[in-house]
Amino acid sequence: MVNPRKMFSSGVTCQIKPPFFCHLLSHVRLLTEIAFVGAGAASAACGYRLRSQRSESELTVFEKSGGVCGRAATRRHGDVTFDYGANYLKDSDRRVNELVTEEVPTDGLEEIREPIWVFDRYGEVRRGRDVEETRWVYRDGLTQIAKRAFDAADAEVHRNTRVTSLTKTDAGWKLNTEDGAEHGVFDAVVLNPPAPQTAELLRNTSWSNRVRDRLVEAAFDVPYRTVYTAVLGYSYEVDVPYYALVNEDKEHDVGWVGREECKPGHVPDGESVLVVQANHDWSVRRYDAPEGENAELLADHAADLFDDDRLREHVWSHGHGWRYALPEEAVDREPFEAAESQGLYCTGDWMAGEPRLHAALADGLQAGDRLAKHL
Numbered sequence: 001m002v003n004p005r006k007m008f009s010s011g012v013t014c015q016i017k018p019p020f021f022c023h024l025l026s027h028v029r030l031l032t033e034i035a036f037v038g039a040g041a042a043s044a045a046c047g048y049r050l051r052s053q054r055s056e057s058e059l060t061v062f063e064k065s066g067g068v069c070g071r072a073a074t075r076r077h078g079d080v081t082f083d084y085g086a087n088y089l090k091d092s093d094r095r096v097n098e099l100v101t102e103e104v105p106t107d108g109l110e111e112i113r114e115p116i117w118v119f120d121r122y123g124e125v126r127r128g129r130d131v132e133e134t135r136w137v138y139r140d141g142l143t144q145i146a147k148r149a150f151d152a153a154d155a156e157v158h159r160n161t162r163v164t165s166l167t168k169t170d171a172g173w174k175l176n177t178e179d180g181a182e183h184g185v186f187d188a189v190v191l192n193p194p195a196p197q198t199a200e201l202l203r204n205t206s207w208s209n210r211v212r213d214r215l216v217e218a219a220f221d222v223p224y225r226t227v228y229t230a231v232l233g234y235s236y237e238v239d240v241p242y243y244a245l246v247n248e249d250k251e252h253d254v255g256w257v258g259r260e261e262c263k264p265g266h267v268p269d270g271e272s273v274l275v276v277q278a279n280h281d282w283s284v285r286r287y288d289a290p291e292g293e294n295a296e297l298l299a300d301h302a303a304d305l306f307d308d309d310r311l312r313e314h315v316w317s318h319g320h321g322w323r324y325a326l327p328e329e330a331v332d333r334e335p336f337e338a339a340e341s342q343g344l345y346c347t348g349d350w351m352a353g354e355p356r357l358h359a360a361l362a363d364g365l366q367a368g369d370r371l372a373k374h375l
Contacts, residue, residue: 038192040070042364049368074141114243121251139265194324
C-alpha cells in the first residue's frame with residue numbers, strides 16, 4: 001500500500017486517479033497540530049516528549065506573560081541573575097534527570113554545593129539533615145530548562161498572548177485570545193496554568209457541559225499557598241556556612257531564605273543576594289502592599305535569622321507575589337483522564353500534587369507520552 005505521507009512529501013508524481021486522491025486528502029492530515037496554553041515547565045516537557053515521539057507534530061504555545069517556565073522565574077539586575085520563584089531543580093525523578101543531563105543542552109548546568117539549614121517559629125536556626133540529592137541550577141537561571149525543551153521541540157511560542165476561551169468542534173479545538181483573534185483548528189490542547197486559572201479557562205469552554213463542569217469543579221478544589229518574594233541585594237558577601245534556611249514548622253512569617261551567590265555565575269564576587277519568601281498568611285496579608293515596605297519587613301526578618309543587623313539595609317530590591325504558588329493537594333484525575341479522550345490535556349505540579357519543579361517536569365513528560373499514544 002502506498003504511504004500517503006511519503007507520497008505527498010517525496011516530490012514523486014504518482015499515477016493515482018483524481019477521485020481516489022481526493023478521498024485520501026479528505027482523510028489524511030499531514031501534520032498533527034497541538035496547542036499549549038501556558039509556557040510553564042510542564043508544558044515544555046510535554047511538548048518535548050510529544051515531539052520526540054511524533055516528529056510530524058507542530059506545537060504552538062500561547063503564553064500570557066513575556067517569559068517562559070512559569071513559577072520557575074528568572075530576572076536580572078545589572079550583573080546579577082536571580083531565580084525568584086522555584087529555587088532549584090532536584091534530581092528526584094529518573095526521566096527528568098535524563099531530560100536535564102542528556103536530552104537537552106547542558107551548557108551552564110551547575111550544582112549548589114552548600115547545605116540547607118532549618119529554623120523554627122521562634123527563628124532558632126540549626127543544622128539541617130544531610131540529604132543525598134543533587135540541586136541543579138543554570139548560570140542563566142532556571143528558565144533555561146523550559147527554553148531548551150521548547151527549542152528542542154521546535155515549538156512556536158507566542159508570548160504576551162492570553163487565551164480567553166476554547167471551543168470544541170467536530171474538526172478539533174479552536175482558541176480565542178484576548179486580542180479577539182481565533183486560532184486553530186488543533187488536534188489537541190494542553191492546559192498548563194495553575195488549577196484556579198485552568199478552571200476559569202475551562203468555564204469559558206464551549207463543550208459538553210457535563211464533562212466541562214466536572215473538570216471545573218475538580219480544578220477549583222485544589223488548594224494553594226500564596227507566596228510573596230523579596231529579592232535583596234547587598235554590596236558585601238554574607239559569611240554563613242549554608243546555602244539557605246527553610247522553616248520546618250511553617251509557623252514563622254518567613255518560609256525560605258536562599259543565597260543566590262551560592263549558584264555559580266549568578267552574583268559577582270564580593271556581593272550577596274538574598275531571596276526571602278514569606279509564608280502563606282504573611283503573603284496573603286501583604287500581597288498588595290507597597291513593594292518597598294514588604295522588602296523592608298522581610299529584610300528585617302532575614303537580619304534576625306542570619307543574626308546580622310547589616311542585612312536590614314539593602315542596596316536594591318525586587319518584589320513579586322505568587323498568588324497560586326504551591327498546590328497542597330493532588331487533583332482528582334478521573335475527570336481529566338476522561339477529557340483526554342477528547343483531546344484536552346492538563347499538566348503541571350498541581351496535577352502531580354507536589355509543588356516542585358521536578359514534579360512539574362515529570363508530569364509534563366507523562367502527559368506527552370499519553371498524548372503521543374492517543375494521537
